[in-house]
Amino acid sequence: MDFWSVLEYAAWGISVVLVGWMLVDARFVSTTYGEDFLLSSREGEE
Amino acid sequence: MTTATEAGKPEKIALLKVLGPVHVWALGVGIVLVGEYMGWNFSVAKGGAYGALIACWVIGLLYTCVAMIDSEVTSTVAAAGGQYTQAKHIIGPLMAFNVGLYLVMAYTMLEAADALVVGDLLKAVAAQYGAELDPRPFVVLTIAFLAWLNYRGVFMTLTVNFVITAFAVIAILVLFFSTAGVGGGESLLRHSELLTDLPYGWIGVLASLQFGMWYYLGIEGTCQAAEEVRSAGRSIPLGTMGGMITLLVAASLTWYMCTGLIPWEYLGQATTPLYDAARLTGSVQLEVTLFIGTMFAAIASANGCINDASRAWFSMARDRYMPQWFGAVHPRYRTPYRSILFLIPIAVSFAFTGLLDQVITFSILSGLLGYTFMSFNIVRFRRLWPLGSIERGYVHPYHPLPAIVLGLLCSATYFATYLGYGTSLLSIMAFYILASLWFVVRRYPYVKRGEQFTMPWPRPKGY
Numbered sequence: 001m002d003f004w005s006v007l008e009y010a011a012w013g014i015s016v017v018l019v020g021w022m023l024v025d026a027r028f029v030s031t032t033y034g035e036d037f038l039l040s041s042r043e044g045e046e
Numbered sequence: 047m048t049t050a051t052e053a054g055k056p057e058k059i060a061l062l063k064v065l066g067p068v069h070v071w072a073l074g075v076g077i078v079l080v081g082e083y084m085g086w087n088f089s090v091a092k093g094g095a096y097g098a099l100i101a102c103w104v105i106g107l108l109y110t111c112v113a114m115i116d117s118e119v120t121s122t123v124a125a126a127g128g129q130y131t132q133a134k135h136i137i138g139p140l141m142a143f144n145v146g147l148y149l150v151m152a153y154t155m156l157e158a159a160d161a162l163v164v165g166d167l168l169k170a171v172a173a174q175y176g177a178e179l180d181p182r183p184f185v186v187l188t189i190a191f192l193a194w195l196n197y198r199g200v201f202m203t204l205t206v207n208f209v210i211t212a213f214a215v216i217a218i219l220v221l222f223f224s225t226a227g228v229g230g231g232e233s234l235l236r237h238s239e240l241l242t243d244l245p246y247g248w249i250g251v252l253a254s255l256q257f258g259m260w261y262y263l264g265i266e267g268t269c270q271a272a273e274e275v276r277s278a279g280r281s282i283p284l285g286t287m288g289g290m291i292t293l294l295v296a297a298s299l300t301w302y303m304c305t306g307l308i309p310w311e312y313l314g315q316a317t318t319p320l321y322d323a324a325r326l327t328g329s330v331q332l333e334v335t336l337f338i339g340t341m342f343a344a345i346a347s348a349n350g351c352i353n354d355a356s357r358a359w360f361s362m363a364r365d366r367y368m369p370q371w372f373g374a375v376h377p378r379y380r381t382p383y384r385s386i387l388f389l390i391p392i393a394v395s396f397a398f399t400g401l402l403d404q405v406i407t408f409s410i411l412s413g414l415l416g417y418t419f420m421s422f423n424i425v426r427f428r429r430l431w432p433l434g435s436i437e438r439g440y441v442h443p444y445h446p447l448p449a450i451v452l453g454l455l456c457s458a459t460y461f462a463t464y465l466g467y468g469t470s471l472l473s474i475m476a477f478y479i480l481a482s483l484w485f486v487v488r489r490y491p492y493v494k495r496g497e498q499f500t501m502p503w504p505r506p507k508g509y
Binding site for chain 2: 014037038044
């Protein structure tokens with residue numbers, strides 16, 4: 001396997017890790033906090 | 047679990063107000079600057095070198111009007127969603143839905159195109175070493191990494207954008223000072239030999255207007271940061287107008303250098319004209335600097351696009367123009383995390399089509415529809431809430447002249463687009479008409495009509 005092939009696999013691997021991390025975190029947030037709280041942002045309010 | 051305050055009421059969450067004028071500048075210029083590194087030069091193929099310069103300045107005028115109008119309205123309607131929120135307050139729900147959709151489509155498609163550029167640049171590097179590289183994993187990595195950055199917080203996202211955008215701007219200045227003979231050195235530019243008359247006459251100049259938009263496309267994205275800046279009345283006008291000045295200078299320098307180094311017949315077809323200009327100087331340092339500049343410009347653009355598309359989608363969801371689930375804010379990072387996540391597969395899908403020119407044409411046309419909206423939006427805004435009736439952070443001068451000029455230049459650019467991409471123009475119009483029908487018939491019943499109008503303004507004049 002040459003250098004460029006390793007680079008391609010590394011790019012796929014890092015992408016999967018990053019997207020996976022976001023999905024796991026989003027799932028964690030959804031189970032830890034209530035929807036009313038997560039959706040409580042209102043336009044024009046501090 | 048719902049976090050509760052001492053009073054027993056549910057605690058509220060909001061996007062974080064941490065940005066300043068520098069971040070607004072980085073967002074606007076970051077999205078646009080890739081157009082200086084590539085794309086603008088297709089206007090040379092349509093109208094010749096002088097035609098491209100006319101397009102650069104005429105479209106520069108269009109965007110100056112956009113920046114002036116946008117600064118006034120956004121400094122008053124300071125909310126994420128930008129033009130979508132403006133349309134909701136000033137025109138009505140159907141216009142707001144369409145403008146929101148223009149924003150999401152324009153930025154997501156531009157993001158996909160930027161990621162494609164990063165992949166193609168790496169493929170070109172590998173080819174120089176005799177290797178064949180699959181660009182797809184790098185396209186996905188670009189989108190995934192920038193989405194992750196956006197997910198983790200707006201301050202770091204736009205600070206990174208500031209650093210890489212500033213590098214890309216400085217790279218253009220370095221190339222200019224190295225080639226133009228400023229400061230005593232010999233000029234490498236050969237305008238007297240390379241510049242010609244208009245090869246296709248004035249119709250060619252008109253056709254070149256479409257590609258002149260590349261110099262500035264996306265500067266209006268600054269107003270998506272309105273809900274996250276510490277002072278919208280100060281930061282948005284300062285960042286937007288500062289960004290517009292940067293782009294006008296960068297665009298003029300880019301044209302000056304490239305037309306002095308590359309014959310117009312070649313320049314009109316080049317993929318990376320600034321990088322090619324650096325290669326023609328024979329300097330390895332300049333070549334490396336402009337390669338990094340090209341790469342950074344594409345990454346900064348994709349980064350800003352993720353920021354803006356997610357804010358527009360988030361704002362529409364918050365008003366239930368889209369499913370409310372997307373209107374969630376991350377309790378720790380204070381970002382619209384579900385919108386950011388949702389748009390990742392959409393951007394990857396656009397990128398994997400590989401149709402770079404079609405994707406960008408769709409993006410440009412969505413932007414152009416948005417600018418057309420701005421021209422009559424400001425007229426209605428001034429009529430319903432005249433000066434003095436509400437507090438404005440910035441008042442643009444010479445009203446209604448900028449609105450009239452903007453409307454006329456948008457019409458000319460539609461005609462220019464029709465000359466080159468008539469089918470795309472008609473397709474996109476059909477798409478937005480069908481989307482509008484879906485909104486009216488299926489989605490509007492879910493919209494919280496009474497809660498949409500959030501600005502503490504008096505009753506509009508005449509109502």
